Amino acid sequence: MAASPTAKRRPRSSRSKRDDIIYAAIEYFGQHGYEYTKWADIAKEVGIGSTALYHYFESKLHCLYEIQALALQADRAKFENAIAENEDFKEALKAVLNSAFELTDHEVLRNRVLVAEQSLAGLHRTSVREEESRQLGRSQMRDLEFAWATFLTRGMEQGAIPQADPRLLARAILGLYNSVWHWYRPRGGSLSIDEIREFYVARCLAVAGLPLEVPAKAKSRPAAKRKS
């Protein structure tokens, strides 16, 4: 059976145990790193044996691919919602970017897992289940890029943002967005997700060609204040 995010509904108990595993895996991978996490740690965390874990995921890598696919699925849903709620292109662009930073600490960790281990998503797998999940994540990544490029093209056609190669622009905005998760730590860091959001949304808009909006307080503050 293909254990993908879009897989058919299963009995409730089975389904929620799978969710528990994914939740625990995100916490472990996100906090300790994928390489440093033992599959057995996750089994212990969710209270099942290592053997039972294999009922849900073929391997630690299979679980990672599922997490990546789920993260991209969530990103895409947010993207579509924000666009649907805003007729005006600029408002829609701001809404899309702001919503992308509306994240719980757990979701920040999920994004971290997504970007930190993206090189593993480039490896072809011989296991059918692993390869299915990997391909699902990859096609979702391509779809998200394409949806962004289509959306940006609309903005260019309306004259809301300057003309540019829409695919390249989509990659630049997504690249700037994803770069945050390489270093940002939700717990114990000196910056809140709202401070990150304010800073990065303004910069993503600037990448798209809109003038940089500098917050009022930053204008009057001397540089080099914060150290994290």
Next chain:
Amino acid sequence: MAASPTAKRRPRSSRSKRDDIIYAAIEYFGQHGYEYTKWADIAKEVGIGSTALYHYFESKLHCLYEIQALALQADRAKFENAIAENEDFKEALKAVLNSAFELTDHEVLRNRVLVAEQSLAGLHRTSVREEESRQLGRSQMRDLEFAWATFLTRGMEQGAIPQADPRLLARAILGLYNSVWHWYRPRGGSLSIDEIREFYVARCLAVAGLPLEVPAKAKSRPAAKRKS
């Protein structure tokens, strides 16, 4: 491995053999991925036995850390040169960014290795040599970020760019820059490094708060008018 990298054979001395190994490793890691590269492939490429390889590097991971440290060293040297040659802040910023995209195909692969495997740089190693190389790369990354933040602070103090958290801004610019190497392929892709440079330098300047300069061909199209 099917595609043999284009490593040049150099005169046999201890130092140049080490360079050969690094050159070959960048080609293999960059083209086939770090995980997919066998240490023995690199030994074969440079014409030494696997055992002899251990004279130079303790492991494949040790070699990866050395490559990452060398890449950051080269980035830093370029950064300092570009700054030294330009008194004016805006000119210096443009020069720094442009020089960062002046790369051979081999250097693009090196950057790809740097960013694709950055999660491995977060793993503490018990081997002394591995850990030394890993720490060297990490401190060079921090130094480069700090040098960028210091440079950007100068621009803010001069009023050349808007006030912002300089460390956050340094990370955003470096993050946007590094995002390119996750997907850009120097050989066989449809975009030249010069097209990439033109697009990304303009976007990095926009992130810093300078108005986006749209290339002439895009300006001539009606939708390209910028609103403020």
